[in-house]
Amino acid sequence: MSTIENPKNPxxxxxxxxxxxxxxxxxxxxxxxxxxxxxxFKYFFTYSEGYRAGxxxxxxHKGVFVKTYEGEMVLSSVSSTRDVTLASEKFLFTVTNKxxxxxxxxxxxxxxxxxxxxxxxxxxxxxDSPYLVDSIKLRR
Numbered sequence: 001m002s003t004i005e006n007p008k009n010p011x012x013x014x015x016x017x018x019x020x021x022x023x024x025x026x027x028x029x030x031x032x033x034x035x036x037x038x039x040x041f042k043y044f045f046t047y048s049e050g051y052r053a054g055x056x057x058x059x060x061h062k063g064v065f066v067k068t069y070e071g072e073m074v075l076s077s078v079s080s081t082r083d084v085t086l087a088s089e090k091f092l093f094t095v096t097n098k099x100x101x102x103x104x105x106x107x108x109x110x111x112x113x114x115x116x117x118x119x120x121x122x123x124x125x126x127x128d129s130p131y132l133v134d135s136i137k138l139r140r
Contacts, residue, residue: 042121047130049117052091053139056112059095059104068127069095071104073114094127096134103136111139 058072073091093116095104115135122130 043119043123043126045120046117047120049115051113051115053113054091054111056104056108056110057090059108066125068125069101069104070128071095071133073112091131092129093131093133094122094129096126096132100133100136107136107138113137113139 052073052075054073054075056071057074059069060071061067061069071093073093075089075091093114095101113136114133116131116133119130119132122128126132
């Protein structure tokens, strides 16, 4: 006689296994839902959006396996009388709209205004920066 099975109720062991499997399915389902929600809010949800103005210092096409368009803008907070920036901060961004690439190439060294959307994290195939630029204007 086996020590696992109860001779009086042979279905008792199978019923326990069914409940355990059902419990683990629920746990796995909840984990997958939690993971999907986490990935959405971390990489796809727009955390903030706005405008930045500054001098377009660098624009490049870079990457090892996946090439992305990355830019660097100098945001000036204080200017002197000779158009020299005294205090500045760099703003790194990624351009995802392929139609804007030519505009960025021609506006290097110019004062520009960009519109961006900020995500909470960066994905390797979308660029290095969580700031995704979708429009550009020349600052006059």
